[in-house]
Amino acid sequence: MIQITNLQKRFKKLQALNNINADFNKGQVISLIGPNGSGKTTLIKSILGLVKPDNGSILFNNTPVTADVKYREQIGYMPQIGRYPDNMKIGQVFEMIKNIRGNATKLDEELYYKFKLDTLLDKSMRSLSGGTRQKVSAALAFLFNPDVLILDEPTAGLDPLASEILKEKVIAEKKKGKLILITSHILSDLEELTTDIMYLQDGRVVFFKSLQELQEDTGEEKLGKAIAYVMKEGMQKREAVYLKIAN
Numbered sequence: 610m611i612q613i614t615n616l617q618k619r620f621k622k623l624q625a626l627n628n629i630n631a632d633f634n635k636g637q638v639i640s641l642i643g644p645n646g647s648g649k650t651t652l653i654k655s656i657l658g659l660v661k662p663d664n665g666s667i668l669f670n671n672t673p674v675t676a677d678v679k680y681r682e683q684i685g686y687m688p689q690i691g692r693y694p695d696n697m698k699i700g701q702v703f704e705m706i707k708n709i710r711g712n713a714t715k716l717d718e719e720l721y722y723k724f725k726l727d728t729l730l731d732k733s734m735r736s737l738s739g740g741t742r743q744k745v746s747a748a749l750a751f752l753f754n755p756d757v758l759i760l761d762e763p764t765a766g767l768d769p770l771a772s773e774i775l776k777e778k779v780i781a782e783k784k785k786g787k788l789i790l791i792t793s794h795i796l797s798d799l800e801e802l803t804t805d806i807m808y809l810q811d812g813r814v815v816f817f818k819s820l821q822e823l824q825e826d827t828g829e830e831k832l833g834k835a836i837a838y839v840m841k842e843g844m845q846k847r848e849a850v851y852l853k854i855a856n
């Protein structure tokens with residue numbers, strides 16, 4: 610569904626993405642994991658066409674994303690920080706976005722109702738708590754029933770109940786065969802959802818493998834422990850190289 614080949618992006622001296630190669634397919638829930646600044650959001654934004662790569666290509670259903678912006682209709686995007694016009698009310702934001710999209714697709718309003726946004730329509734965006742803003746972003750991402758969902762830190766700021774509602778929704782959409790990309794630092798949240806893990810560091814893919822493979826390779830059941838194992842191993846290898854150079 611999405612094919613990434615030799616993707617490179619530099620911000621001045623900083624190599625934010627360094628030769629990324631990956632195939633993302635229907636039915637996968639891919640967790641993008643990595644330290645702060647490792648390139649996760651830059652990769653997501655490149656797929657969305659919001660960041661222009663310096664080199665490499667991204668194909669969406671075999672067509673370069675640079676060819677036509679229409680592919681974006683098939684993607685629901687929940688940004689890390691949703692920015693909306695401050696003076697608009699929740700109800701107006703939903704109406705505006707529905708109007709922009711037209712009536713072509715059947716709406717999926719499950720999150721809209723489960724998050725009880727229908728009871729908050731007169732609240733101005735300016736006055737929203739961080740968590741309610743996240744609920745608006747989540748409900749909008751799923752609203753047009755997209756084939757692909759890209760969720761950047763979706764549970765950050767959500768209360769435990771809202772977080773569970775969102776996770777159940779992701780699982781339900783995965784069962785429908787959608788492709789879902791998620792970044793999160795809360796590994797326990799990803800554990801229940803993920804089929805595959807891409808670990809980024811300094812703009813490079815350290816590994817991209819299925820959860821099962823990762824569990825087998827590390828001997829660890831829990832995602833957090835498995836990732837810690839890989840990171841520790843990486844550090845030991847680097848230390849061994851430094852020692853060899855020093856000697």
Ligand SMILES: Nc1ncnc2c1ncn2[C@@H]1O[C@H](COP(=O)(O)OP(=O)(O)OP(=O)(O)O)[C@@H](O)[C@H]1O
Nearest residue numbers: 620621623625643644645646647648649650651652
């Ligand atoms: N528009 C930009 N201009 C300059 N540097 C940028 C820009 N966008 C991102 N960067 C830099 O690129 C690197 C990768 O950033 P990115 O936001 O992709 O990281 P991330 O893995 O999503 O981090 P986090 O876990 O903190 O969200 C960082 O060093 C960041 O400062």
